[in-house]
Amino acid sequence: MALRADTERHSAKPRKTAGGFHQSWYAIACSDEVRAGRVIGRDFLDGRAIVYRGDSGRPVVMSAFCRHLGADLSIGEVIGDEIRCAFHHWQYGADGVCTKIPASDKIPKAARLFKFPTAEKWGLIWAFNGERPLFDVPDFPNFAESALDYRTDEAFDLPVEPWVPFTNSMDFQHLRILHGLKIECDPERIEVGDYRIEYDVRFEDPKLGIFDQSIRVTGTNTIALAGRLNGMNILSMATGTPTPDGRTHGWSVTATPRAEGNESEREQRMQIGHAFFSRLIEEDEPIMKTIRMREGLLIDADRALARFFQYVKRFPTARPAARFA
Ligand code: FES
Numbered sequence: 001m002a003l004r005a006d007t008e009r010h011s012a013k014p015r016k017t018a019g020g021f022h023q024s025w026y027a028i029a030c031s032d033e034v035r036a037g038r039v040i041g042r043d044f045l046d047g048r049a050i051v052y053r054g055d056s057g058r059p060v061v062m063s064a065f066c067r068h069l070g071a072d073l074s075i076g077e078v079i080g081d082e083i084r085c086a087f088h089h090w091q092y093g094a095d096g097v098c099t100k101i102p103a104s105d106k107i108p109k110a111a112r113l114f115k116f117p118t119a120e121k122w123g124l125i126w127a128f129n130g131e132r133p134l135f136d137v138p139d140f141p142n143f144a145e146s147a148l149d150y151r152t153d154e155a156f157d158l159p160v161e162p163w164v165p166f167t168n169s170m171d172f173q174h175l176r177i178l179h180g181l182k183i184e185c186d187p188e189r190i191e192v193g194d195y196r197i198e199y200d201v202r203f204e205d206p207k208l209g210i211f212d213q214s215i216r217v218t219g220t221n222t223i224a225l226a227g228r229l230n231g232m233n234i235l236s237m238a239t240g241t242p243t244p245d246g247r248t249h250g251w252s253v254t255a256t257p258r259a260e261g262n263e264s265e266r267e268q269r270m271q272i273g274h275a276f277f278s279r280l281i282e283e284d285e286p287i288m289k290t291i292r293m294r295e296g297l298l299i300d301a302d303r304a305l306a307r308f309f310q311y312v313k314r315f316p317t318a319r320p321a322a323r324f325a
C-alpha cells in the first residue's frame with residue numbers, strides 16, 4: 001500500500017471544493033504519535049496545524065503559526081496544558097488564546113490561534129473543519145468503541161480530494177467490475193441524510209463468501225462497514241484527510257467485538273477484515289491515482305452514485321482556520 005512516503009505526483013492539477021473544505025471530522029494523527037507533553041505539526045487542509053497533549057492528556061489541534069511573527073509552533077514547547085512559541089515565548093492556552101507575552105503585560109486581542117474542535121477515537125486524533133462540529137465523530141453501525149478490539153493503520157495517499165475515493169461506497173458498477181463482488185442493494189433503500197448515508201448490502205466475495213454489511217458514510221470522507229461473514233463480526237473503517245498539495249491521506253481501522261471468541265480468533269477476524277479492505281484499496285489505487293473525477297455520463301446503473309454526487313454537492317464547506325494562517 002502507498003503510505004505518506006509515496007509522494008509520486010500526478011500531473012493533473014487537483015480541483016478544490018468550492019468554498020474551502022467540507023465541514024467534516026478529519027483524522028490528523030494517530031493517538032500514539034502524540035504523547036503527553038509533546039507537540040507535532042501536520043500539513044492539513046490548505047495550511048498547517050499543530051497537535052499536542054498537555055498534562056491533562058487531552059489532545060488539542062490548533063492552527064500552527066504563531067500570531068506574532070509566524071514561527072511554527074510545532075517546534076515550540078508544551079507547558080502544562082499550553083503551547084509556547086520557540087521564538088519569543090508567546091504562550092497560548094488550549095482554547096487558542098494567548099495567555100502570556102514575556103516582553104509585555106498587554107496581550108493583543110488578535111493574539112489567538114484557531115482551535116479546531118478536537119476528538120480522539122479509534123486510535124486517531126480528529127479535527128473538525130468548522131467552528132463547531134455539525135455531527136459526531138465517525139462510528140461503526142451497531143457497535144460502540146468500548147465493545148471493540150481494533151487496530152489503526154495508515155492506509156493510502158492519493159492525489160485527489162477526500163470525497164473522491166468515497167464515491168466508491170455507492171458506485172455499485174465498480175464493486176462488481178473492479179472488485180468482483182456480487183452485490184444486492186436497492187438504491188432506493190439507501191438512507192441519505194444531511195451528514196450521513198446508511199444502507200445494508202450483501203456482498204458475495206469470490207473467496208470469502210457471503211458478507212452482509214451495514215454501511216455508514218459519515219461526512220464525505222469516512223466509510224465504516226459492520227460486516228457479518230460466516231457468523232463472525234468483522235468491521236472496517238477508512239477515512240481520508242486533505243493535505244495542502246491537493247492530496248488525501250488515509251487511515252484504516254479494523255475491528256471485531258471484544259466479547260466474541262478468544263484472542264487468536266479475534267486476531268484472525270481482524271486479519272480477514274484487514275485483508276478484505278486492503279484488497280479493495282489496492283484495486284482502487286491505480287484508478288484513484290490517475291482519475292480526473294467528475295460527474296460525467298451517468299446511466300441507470302449509477303442511480304446510487306448519482307445520489308452520492310448530490311449529497312457531496314450540498315455538503316457544507318468552510319475554511320475557518322484560513323484567517324489565522
Ligand atoms: S514568533 Fe512566536 S513569539 Fe514571536
Ligand SMILES: [Fe+2]
Binds near residue numbers: 168174179280
Ligand atoms: Fe473500490
